[in-house]
Amino acid sequence: MLKIENLTKIFAKGTINEMTALDGVNFHGASGDFITIIGSNGAGKSTLMNSIAGVFPVDSGKIVLDGKDMSDMPEHKRAKMIGRVFQDPLKGTAFDMTIEENLSIAYNKKRRRGLQAGISRSDRELFKEKLALLGMGLEDRMKEKVRLLSGGQRQALTLFMAVIAEPKLLLLDEHTAALDPSAAKKVLELTDYFADNDKLCTMMITHNMKAALEHGNRTILMQSGKIKMDISGDERKKMTVEKLIEKFEIDNDRMLL
Numbered sequence: 001m002l003k004i005e006n007l008t009k010i011f012a013k014g015t016i017n018e019m020t021a022l023d024g025v026n027f028h029g030a031s032g033d034f035i036t037i038i039g040s041n042g043a044g045k046s047t048l049m050n051s052i053a054g055v056f057p058v059d060s061g062k063i064v065l066d067g068k069d070m071s072d073m074p075e076h077k078r079a080k081m082i083g084r085v086f087q088d089p090l091k092g093t094a095f096d097m098t099i100e101e102n103l104s105i106a107y108n109k110k111r112r113r114g115l116q117a118g119i120s121r122s123d124r125e126l127f128k129e130k131l132a133l134l135g136m137g138l139e140d141r142m143k144e145k146v147r148l149l150s151g152g153q154r155q156a157l158t159l160f161m162a163v164i165a166e167p168k169l170l171l172l173d174e175h176t177a178a179l180d181p182s183a184a185k186k187v188l189e190l191t192d193y194f195a196d197n198d199k200l201c202t203m204m205i206t207h208n209m210k211a212a213l214e215h216g217n218r219t220i221l222m223q224s225g226k227i228k229m230d231i232s233g234d235e236r237k238k239m240t241v242e243k244l245i246e247k248f249e250i251d252n253d254r255m256l257l
């Protein structure tokens with residue numbers, strides 16, 4: 001589903017601040033894969049996601065998603081195939097619009113229609129039915145403005161908006177880090193639910209190494225712009241947070257145990 005070849009990103013090239021954030025990264029993600037990504041501060045995790053999403057041009061390398069070479073595609077075109085959720089619950093939704101308006105925008109992204117097309121009764125029924133799956137009672141609050149929602153509810157809605165357009169790739173950049181523990185747990189459960197879709201490849205950055213080993217089917221560890229570990233199956237089942245810390249000499253306060 002996702003093929004990355006020799007991806008390199010250098011910030012502030014040719015200056016005293018030059019920084020190689022991605023150093024020849026090679027990576028394959030299959031349909032149905034749910035890959036957790038760990039690594040110390042500055043390891044290149046967000047740069048990897050931003051490069052895939054086309055936030056900035058890369059210095060070299062190739063990115064192919066669902067057979068399409070996206071390397072030279074602008075960000076807005078890639079966004080049709082990629083869903084993203086960020087750490088900040090304020091980022092993914094239009095807070096002064098209602099829940100159903102937000103959902104409609106996300107849903108119509110796939111159908112290339114704008115909000116002016118209106119919300120049909122069948123769309124509304126679909127939203128209601130799907131919102132009920134979140135288990136937060138949002139299906140009865142569809143005409144409320146998003147700004148009235150809690151951080152956890154908003155992040156669940158953002159996640160839902162990211163998948164309703166049926167992307168090929170879902171990029172989650174510490175999307176539970178700003179939530180209180182019970183909201184984070186709920187959003188992670190929803191993430192498991194949405195990622196369990198064999199048409200989707202999910203990548204999730206987390207500083208919580210325990211969560212990284214418990215969720216998904218594969219874990220990669222980044223260090224200095226490179227993928228230093230890529231584990232799945234039995235190797236991953238046997239991996240522990242303590243072994244990771246010892247093996248990769250991880251020294252990072254944000255790596256929550």
Ligand SMILES: Nc1ncnc2c1ncn2[C@@H]1O[C@H](COP(=O)(O)OP(=O)(O)OP(=O)(O)O)[C@@H](O)[C@H]1O
Pocket residue numbers: 011012019020021039040041042043044045046047048
């Ligand atoms: N826009 C930018 N301009 C200059 N340098 C940048 C930029 N974005 C990232 N960097 C640098 O690239 C390196 C990789 O950063 P990146 O944000 O990808 O790391 P990360 O693994 O996501 O870290 P964190 O866990 O702290 O978010 C860092 O040294 C960072 O300072």
